[in-house]
Amino acid sequence: MLTPVGLLVLQLLIGRQYGDRPPAVLAAGAIAAQLGVIELVARLEGQSIASLLFLALPFPAVFWLGARAGFVVGAVILTLFTVRFAATKPQWRADADTQHGYLLFAIAVVLVTGIALLVRQERTSRERAEHLLRDLGASHRQLVESQGRVAELATIEERNRLARDIHDSLGHYLTVISVQLEKAQLLVAEDPVAVTAAVGNAKRLADQALADVRESVGALRKDEAPxxxxxxxxxxxxxxxxxxxxxxxxxxxxxxxxxxxxxxxxxxxxxxxxxxxxxxxxxxxxxxxxxxxxxxxxxxxxxxxxxxxxxxxxxxxxxxxxxxxxxxxxxxxxxxxxxxxxxxxxxxxxxxxx
The missing domain is CATH 3.30.565.10 (Histidine kinase-like ATPase, C-terminal domain)
Structure with missing residues (x-):
């Protein structure tokens, strides 16, 4: 009774201290010690129920040291059990019940090892999924931030484009209008006809400048024409x-x-x-x-x-x-x-x- 309790306490203490990833040396030493204790008890008591304690070892071996360690521990358990079985029951080949008991134990070891591997794989997959979910959440936040920055840059670029359009259009037309008005000032007393033509040209160019400004502003509200x-x-x-x-x-x-x-x-x-x-x-x-x-x-x-x-x-x-x-x-x-x-x-x- 003390042996299974002691094994359980040892595994619980290691799990509480280190979780599923204790130092490899400590994990290997603990599993080897448990193998030795169980084998010693089984030899002292003969082929008794003590051998079932071996089934408690594949789980910590797989979780602490990985799948390969689980296979190794399973193979060691079967080897120890087979050697002791052959030594204590020399006539086992002629006894169907004895052979049946051996096969049941071997199948139990394989099943427990397989279950431990499946549980570990499921836990690993869940942890990977949680990690990917966290990464996805972080990526989503970064994407939202990037979209905000892109929108801000697009707004700045559009403002710059509009500023260039207004400068180019107004600068060009206002220069011509200025020349026409200067001409009108110089000719106001000498040639009224030329003054009227100059003022008319200035008015026409001012209207064209206004139309260009409206086109630049309107480009922000609709698709650009060819x-x-x-x-x-x-x-x-x-x-x-x-x-x-x-x-x-x-x-x-x-x-x-x-x-x-x-x-x-x-x-x-x-x-x-x-x-x-x-x-x-x-x-x-x-x-x-x-x-x-x-x-x-x-x-x-x-x-x-x-x-x-x-x-x-x-x-x-x-x-x-x-x-x-x-x-x-x-x-x-x-x-x-x-x-x-x-x-x-x-x-x-x-x-x-x-």
Whole structure:
């Protein structure tokens, strides 16, 4: 009676102290000691009920040391039992009841070892599932946080885009309007007809600027309409015909090869280039060349003014930001014969959206 109680107490003490993962040396020593004690008791009492105490060992062996240790302990139990069985019952081969008792014990050892392995596997699977569930919860929280950051970045990017659109549109049109109003001031007493024409042009351009602002704001509320580069550029050049500037435009190639974002970046680059020509260059002539090939799109704006600016302003920074979104680049150099040359290149990296 004391032997099973002592074995149970030993296992409980180790389990309370270390759980299912005691030090390997301690676990192996405890199982070996229990094997020895049980075998000693069984030998002292003969083939008695004491042998059933062996069935208590596969569980701690499997849980403490793993499946391989469980198999080893099961094999050791069967070996010890078989050796003692053969020594104490030399006539067991002729006794069917004795053979039946041996088979029952062997089957019990195999079953207990198998059950221990299944229980351990189930516990391991449950722990893995709990761990995966915790990881899934953490991943979900990170995803929610990431979505929040993405939404915030998208909002910032949209604000920047809107700011660039408003700056480019208003800056261009307000420059032309300013020139027209200055002309009206100078001619107010000399040529009323010219003053009326200048004021009319300023009013028309102010309306166009207002329409562009409305379009930029409206783009935040609905899908963007298709953008056509050539008619838009020709319309802009026609609007600038009221200025004392000899302006020419040449467009070659097919814009269908390029996306709306790429074409809009080209348009804004031309718009900013001509705005700088009017505002800073003191130029009398300007030429715009747009080439749309199957490999890349390029824009060149040449003028005969005072040369490149000392540093980039807000408008040129906005153009560079637009170009970065489509893998484009901008270069400012001195034009042949003086003046400024603005060169923009965008590779054809995607097909035009329809």
């Amino acid at each position: 953008f056509l580069l050539e008619p838009t550029l020709r319309g802009m050049v026609a609007d600038l015909g009221v200025l004392p500037l000899d302006l020419s435009l040449r467009i070659t190639g097919n814009e269908q090869h390029y996306s709306r974002q790429q074409l809009l970046a080209l348009y804004r680059a031309v718009q900013e280039g001509l705005t700088n020509v009017q505002r800073h260059a003191r130029a009398s002539r300007a030429h715009v060349l747009v080439e749309l090939t199957e490999v890349a799109a390029s824009v060149t704006v040449d003028d005969d003014g005072i040369g490149p600016p000392d540093g980039p302003g807000v408008g040129l920074r906005g153009v560079r930001e637009r170009l970065e979104l489509v893998s484009g680049r901008l270069v400012l150099t001195t034009a042949p014969g003086g003046g400024t040359r603005m060169s923009v290149t965008i590779p054809r990296t995607q097909a035009r959206e329809t």
